[in-house]
Amino acid sequence: MSxxxxxxxxxxxxxxxxxFAGITVSLQQTFVIPLLxxxxxxxxxxxxxxxxxxxxxxxxGAVSIPIVGRLADMWGKRRVxxxxxxxxxxxxxxxxxxxxxxxxVTGRAVQGTxxxxxxxxxxxxxxxxxxxxxxxxxxxxxxxxxxxxxxGIPLSALLAQHTGWRVLFWTAGGLAVVAGALVLLVVPRxxxxxxxxxxxxxxxxxxxxxxxxxxxVSRGGAQGWPGGLVLGSFAGAAALLVLxxxxxxxxxxxxxxxRVSRRPQVLLTNTASLVFGFxxxxxxxxxxxxxxMPVAAGYGFGESMLVAGLLQAPGGMCMVAMSPVSAxxxxxFGPKTPLVVGALVLAGSYGFAALLHTExxxxxxxxxxxxxxxxxxxxxxxxxxxxxVPAGQTAAANGLNNLCRSLGTSAAGAVTGLLLAxxxxxxSGHVVPDPTAITTVLVIGAAAxxxxxxxxxxxxxxxxxxxxxxxxxxxxxxxxA
Numbered sequence: 001m002s003x004x005x006x007x008x009x010x011x012x013x014x015x016x017x018x019x020f021a022g023i024t025v026s027l028q029q030t031f032v033i034p035l036l037x038x039x040x041x042x043x044x045x046x047x048x049x050x051x052x053x054x055x056x057x058x059x060x061g062a063v064s065i066p067i068v069g070r071l072a073d074m075w076g077k078r079r080v081x082x083x084x085x086x087x088x089x090x091x092x093x094x095x096x097x098x099x100x101x102x103x104x105v106t107g108r109a110v111q112g113t114x115x116x117x118x119x120x121x122x123x124x125x126x127x128x129x130x131x132x133x134x135x136x137x138x139x140x141x142x143x144x145x146x147x148x149x150x151x152g153i154p155l156s157a158l159l160a161q162h163t164g165w166r167v168l169f170w171t172a173g174g175l176a177v178v179a180g181a182l183v184l185l186v187v188p189r190x191x192x193x194x195x196x197x198x199x200x201x202x203x204x205x206x207x208x209x210x211x212x213x214x215x216x217v218s219r220g221g222a223q224g225w226p227g228g229l230v231l232g233s234f235a236g237a238a239a240l241l242v243l244x245x246x247x248x249x250x251x252x253x254x255x256x257x258x259r260v261s262r263r264p265q266v267l268l269t270n271t272a273s274l275v276f277g278f279x280x281x282x283x284x285x286x287x288x289x290x291x292x293m294p295v296a297a298g299y300g301f302g303e304s305m306l307v308a309g310l311l312q313a314p315g316g317m318c319m320v321a322m323s324p325v326s327a328x329x330x331x332x333f334g335p336k337t338p339l340v341v342g343a344l345v346l347a348g349s350y351g352f353a354a355l356l357h358t359e360x361x362x363x364x365x366x367x368x369x370x371x372x373x374x375x376x377x378x379x380x381x382x383x384x385x386x387x388x389v390p391a392g393q394t395a396a397a398n399g400l401n402n403l404c405r406s407l408g409t410s411a412a413g414a415v416t417g418l419l420l421a422x423x424x425x426x427x428s429g430h431v432v433p434d435p436t437a438i439t440t441v442l443v444i445g446a447a448a449x450x451x452x453x454x455x456x457x458x459x460x461x462x463x464x465x466x467x468x469x470x471x472x473x474x475x476x477x478x479x480x481a
Contacts, residue, residue, distance in 0.1 A: 011129055015137045017186045018121035019144045021081070021179040025088060025117040026148025028172045029057060031156040032108065033288075035165055042165065045101040055214070056105045058410050060112030062210040062403060067203050068116035069399025070255050072123065074196050077395055078189045081120045085180040088114035092173030096166045111172070115406070118145045119398035122382045126394050128188060135335075136327035138386070139379030143319045143326075145402075146280070146374045150316030153288070154309030161306055202248055202255035209240035213407070217414045256400055257393055265388040266397065268459050270404045272339065273381055276452040277408025278415075279346055282445030283353075283370040284312055285416045286438055287363050297427040299435050301360060311363060315371030322375030329376070335383035336459045342377030343453035345369055350446035354439050373449070384459065412448075416441050 032053050035042070039050040072080040091110030098104040118141060125137045159168050216233035248254040260266060291308040293300025301307075322342075329338040349369035356362045381401055389397040419441050420433040 011133055011137070013186050014128060015125065015140055017179075017182045018124060019140050021085065021183060022118040022121055022141055022144030023148035023151075024172070024175040024179045025084075025114045026145045027152040027155070027175070028088065028092070028111050028114075029061075030149050030152030031168050031172055032057075033153055033156065035156075035160060035168070038165070039101075039104075043098075043101040043104055049101060052101070052105045053108050056109040057112035058406070059211055059214045060109040061115030062214050062406055062410075063207040064113040065116045065119065065399045065403045065406070066206055066256055066396065068113075069119060069123075069396035070198065070203075072116075072120055072395035073392055074198065076189060077120050077124045077127070078183065078187050080395075081117060081124070081183055081187070082180055084114040084117050084120070085176050085183065087111070088117075089173045089176035089180070092169045092176060096169035096173065107169070114176075116399050116402065118142065119402045120395055122386070122398045123395040124187060126386055126391065132331075134386075135330045135379075135383055136324055138382040139323045139327040139330070140320075142378040142382050143323045143375050145405075146319045146371070146378055147316045150284075150312045150319065150371065153284070154306065154313050157304075157306040157309040161304075197253045199248075199251055199253060199255040202244060202251065205240050205244040205247060206255060209237045209244060210403075212237035212240065214410060217407075217410050256396060260389050260393060260397065261400060263388055265384060265460050268455055269339075269381060269384040269388075270401055272343070272452045272455040272459075273401050274404040274408040275448050275455060276343060276346070276377055277405035278412040279343075279350070279408075279445050279448035279452060280370070280374050281409045281412040282350060282416065282441060282448075283315065283367060285413065286353075286420075286441050286445075287311060287367065289420065289433065290357065290438060291360075291363065293432045294427050297425070297432055299358060299438075300427075300432065311360075311367055314364065315367040315374075318368050318371030319375035319378070322372045323379050326376045326379030330380055330383050334461065335380040335387070336456060336461070337380075338376045339380040339384065339456045339459075340453050342373045342375070342380070343449050343456060345373035345376065347446045347449035347453065349373060350442050350449060354442040354446060357438070357442070377452075412445075415444070419444075 035053075039053060040046055043050065068080055068084060087110055091107045091113070094107030094110060095104055096107075098107055121141045121144075122138050125141060126134060129137055156168050159171065212233040216230050216237065245258060248256060248258050261270070288305075288308045288311075290299070291301045291303045291311060292305060293302070295302040326338040326342070329341070346369075349366045352369070353362065353366040357366075382398060385397050385401050386394055420437050423434040423437040424431050425434050426432075
């Protein structure tokens with residue numbers, strides 16, 4: 001087992017630096033959204049091919065998360081964290097200098113390889129913080145993913161409106177450099193990493209399966225779900241996942257320890273995370289379009305992308321505000337409670353929005369409630385994972401949980417896009433989603449959040465986080481030998 005160095009920097013500084021790194025990475029996932037309508041003209045591409053600016057990042061992130069988690073457990077988490085931030089800075093520079101869609105998409109893919117930073121940060125916190133501080137610190141780190149995504153849209157819209165689009169990516173690269181420098185100064189290195197062998201065949205099989213799955217989900221809405229490419233990708237993903245599972249159960253040092261992953265607490269947490277990830281993105285996908293729809297439609301607000309982005313900012317602030325609340329609930333009642341409560345808050349907010357979304361204050365209230373629900377639930381997920389896996393597998397296990405959330409949000413994007421495009425109406429020459437489609441998406445989001453709460457309710461009873469993360473707790477786990 002690896003031996004972490006004692007923390008020489010104040011614990012608060014360690015938490016702040018890692019959370020800053022997490023926000024920096026999550027910002028780049030939404031930085032490109034305001035540019036999507038302009039990309040075809042800027043890079044001489046079609047709207048369909050320009051959508052690869054988002055798809056490439058999702059695919060690269062999905063492939064890299066489990067690999068980064070395993071390498072971190074083998075080589076040291078600080079070292080791999082620095083590699084991720086380096087790739088983020090390099091990818092941002094490639095995008096900022098690009099003059100064609102090919103280079104733009106390549107840079108976005110390189111940026112996506114940094115997606116594992118949040119799960120790495122949570123693992124580092126487990127290594128270096130005392131148990132009584134771990135629940136609150138992990139909660140802050142986990143919610144940094146949602147905070148960055150919420151703040152990315154208004155920040156990028158503001159920069160794109162008042163500066164050139166390349167400034168967006170120079171800013172992302174600069175933030176990555178600053179985060180890397182702070183990591184070097186504050187985050188202690190691991191004296192003796194756990195080592196072990198990397199599983200190249202497992203990485204190849206899982207990467208192939210995730211590429212096929214993300215391509216099917218992301219392209220289904222654009223090219224049609226019954227299309228040959230989409231169905232073939234789904235079939236390829238299923239076949240590769242079966243081969244991956246068979247191999248991982250046979251190899252002595254797997255990329256993902258499926259024996260640990262199928263423990264009830266880990267399995268149910270990851271399943272709830274996938275469904276919750278689907279639900280959490282509904283707010284941004286629907287409200288961003290609704291705010292910008294023409295007033296003549298009778299249900300649009302005719303506002304700019306900047307206003308639509310600013311509407312998401314209070315949700316990000318609520319995530320930050322609810323992070324310590326999630327930690328307190330975890331300490332006193334166990335991490336299951338804030339996950340269930342957060343999912344129920346999310347379900348209630350979408351139910352409210354499905355009934356009332358004709359005034360901006362109603363959308364704002366829903367955004368605040370959604371951010372609060374995400375803050376509660378996101379803060380609990382790392383504690384559920386860490387209290388159920390050995391310390392030497394923390395990075396890989398948190399990476400898998402992060403991957404499940406990413407799969408959920410990607411599925412939400414595809415399904416929402418399909419539903420909003422399937423039922424449209426024309427207003428003043430603009431094709432906009434029908435109000436029935438908007439209500440349907442919100443109801444589906446509420447149902448997904450409710451399902452996540454039901455799944456979380458079946459989680460085994462666990463001790464409060466103040467004691468669950470003590471090393472002695474691992475002695476009560478079943479042997480994984």
